[in-house]
Amino acid sequence: MLTGILIGVLALIAFLYVALPLLAPSQADPLPDDRDPILVDLSEEREALFRAITELDAREDLAAERRQSLRERYEAKAAKVLARIDAREQELAARRRRAPAEGEGAGRRRVPYGAVAVLAALVAIGAVVPAYVLPRVGQDATITTTDLDVARQLQAQQRAVEQDPSVTNLLALGDTYLGLQQLDDAEATYLRAVNTDEPAPAGLYQRLAVINLQRDLSEAQRWLRLARDADPNDPDTLYLLGEVSWAVNDLATAHDAYTDFLAAADTAEPMIAQRVALLDEVVPLTEAIAAEASQADLMALGDLFWQAGEPQRAVESYFRVLTEFDAMEPVALARTGELLYLAGRADDAVLTLERAAVAAGSLGALEPSGLRTLADAYLQLGAWEQAEGAYRAYIGQVGEADAGNAPELLAAAAARASGEAAPEAADAIDQLVGQQVFVANCAQCHGLRGEGGVGPQLAGSSRAANRANVDDAVRFGRGVMPAFQAQLSPEQLDAVVGYVTGALAAQQ
Ligand code: HEC
Structure with missing residues (x-):
């Protein structure tokens, strides 16, 4: 149908093009032999x-x-x-002056029939054709016609809203804006819908929340609460409200929303169930702490988060213990030190972990993970003897079989401490430094173990084994990945590239 109309239009234009010179010769192009x-x-x-x-x-x-x-x-x-x-x-x-006497009307200005006809035809085509063509454009049309389609749809919806600013019409218009990524227009339209006298559907508040997810989480949470009031059993609303409340640390609201979500969702959600179980214990503690903070409650809260793999939240609680109750609480110190090391601050980590060892009474009294972190941090800072001692204590604690690559690093530290130029030692140390640089700079996108996230998986990837590729990506950035050339020292760059192309790429 569309093709037929287009062919018709083209034929009409072709016809006019040929016929006009015949109808109005004075409008025709002057030919060369003129x-x-x-x-x-x-x-x-x-x-x-x-x-x-x-x-x-x-x-x-x-x-x-x-x-x-x-x-x-x-x-x-x-x-x-x-x-x-x-x-x-x-x-x-002189010849031309004689000519008019012979021909008739040649000197008079003629009405430009040709131009008028072409203009009229174009206006007619412009007025008629889109009305025929556009409503027939479907999903399978080309990009251009789809864009036209959306533009027409937008126009129609704008008119509909002018005539009747109902919630339904505003919602449809806002959705079109949202589809076009015009967030401000979408938000303004949804807000108009909220301000009508009609009751707003949950979906409207949900959309306002989604628009605010990137900008202002508290605002997003406010809209999600309204969405829940409008429809208390919508799983999407409940899930989002849980996530947003968890992110802004409103744990009681997160707990309720997740619990309701589990009841409303028809599928099993083990991750959410786990979080609810954690919050079952956390929420009473946070309420008790809000009423009256005690060292025992803060430590218990920190431990819960630490064990649940939430080191950041755990350390927030430990930090209150250290600043408000006991600056030498060994577990709070050691775990804060571990987090500092993960954040790339090896020297601060050493200071904090050494204090933790003093508070605990000896190196061996630290938890294994703290001891291992201290050993790695020493090694990274080139404190060979201390590293040797810490690795030895760590291996003593967990046993050689469970010590991972600690024996290797112990050997490297010992070689360095005794002044030997052992090349395997250099490799082991470089890998460790590289891993640390990776954890501090790359893990948020590529995962703590290179398993992937925002960025592609690097563990076991042949592309990650390609040194030129990795070097290029790290130095100059790629897509949303930033360039690290100016952020890292040459040694750190070498180390992280070595770690990615070595230990990470070799993983299964
Ligand atoms: C902000 C997130 C982010 C950070 C931080 C980040 N990356 Fe990336 N990285 C990405 C994304 C996204 C890509 C894919 C880019 C593309 O191909 O468009 C990528 C690509 C790569 C690649 C190429 C992978 C391939 O298949 O060719 C390597 C290697 C890499 N990153 C290593 C690193 C290292 C090493 C660091 C730390 C020094 C790092 N990235 C930090 C997001 C990140």
């Missing part, structure tokens, strides 16, 4: 002479006198040509 051949020759000669004269100035290979004489000759010729052109033009003008 021009007088003698005049054409003369003009060409004139152009050639003028060109020759101007080019003379650039002819530095010719002597000045020679140039002068040439110019005079050309100018004399040009003057003759100009005179002949004038004469020919007068002759032609």
Whole structure:
């Protein structure tokens, strides 16, 4: 159908193009033989002479006198040509003056039927065709016609809203804006819908919340609460409210929303169930702490988060213990040190973990994970002897079989401490430094173990084994990945590239 109309339009244009010169000859293009051949020759000669004269100035290979004489000759010729052109033009003008007497109406200005007809046809086509074509454009149409389709849809919806600013019409218009990524227009439209007298559907509040997810989580939470009031059993609303409340640390609301979500969702959600179980214990503690903070409650809260794999939240609680109750609480110190090391601050981590060891009584009294972190941090800072001691204590604690690559690193530290230039030691240490740089700079996108996230998986990837590829990505960035050339030292760059192409790429 669309094709048919287009062919019709093209045929009409072609017809007009051919027919018009016949209908209105004076509107037709002047054909080449309309021009007088003698005049054409003369003009060409004139152009050639003028060109020759101007080019003379650039002819530095010719002597000045020679140039002068040439110019005079050309100018004399040009003057003759100009005179002949004038004469020919007068002759032609005289013929034309005689002609009107013979032909009829040739000298009068004619109505430009041709131009009028073409304009009229174009206006008609413009007015008629879109109305036929556009509503017939479907999902499978090309991008351009789909864009036109959306533009028309937008226009129709804007008109509908002008005539009747109902919630339904506003919602439809807002959704079109949202689809076009025009967030401000979408938000303004949804807000108009909220402010009508009609009751707003949950979906409306949900959309406002989604728009605010990137900008203002508290605002998003406010809209999600309203969405829940409008429809208390919508799983999407409940899930989002849980996530947003968890993110803004409103744990009681998160707990309720997740619990309701589990009841409303028809599928098993083990991750959410786990979080609800955690919050079952956390919420009473946070309420008790809000009423009256105690060291025991803060430690218990920190431990819950630590064990649940939420080190950041755990350390917030430990930090309150250290600042408000006991600056030498060994577990709070050690775990804060571990988090500092993960954040790339090896020197602060060493200070904090050493204090933790003092508070606990000895190195061996630290938890294994703290001890291991201290050993890694020493090694990274080049404190070989301390590293050796810490690795030895760590291996003593967990046993050689469960110590991972600690024996290797112990050997490297010992080699360095005794001044040996052991190349395996250098490799082991580089890998460790690289891992640390990776955890501090790359893990938020590529995962703590390179398993992928925002960025692609690097563990076990052949592309991650390609040194040139990795080096390029790290130095200059790629897509949303930032460039690290200026952020990391040359040693850190080498180390992280070595870690990615080595230990990470080799993983299964
Ligand atoms: C902000 C998130 C982010 C950070 C931080 C980040 N990356 Fe990336 N990285 C990405 C994304 C996204 C890509 C894919 C880019 C693309 O191909 O468009 C990528 C691509 C890569 C690639 C290429 C992978 C391939 O298949 O070719 C490597 C290697 C890499 N990153 C390593 C690193 C290292 C090492 C760091 C830390 C120094 C790092 N990235 C930090 C997001 C990130």
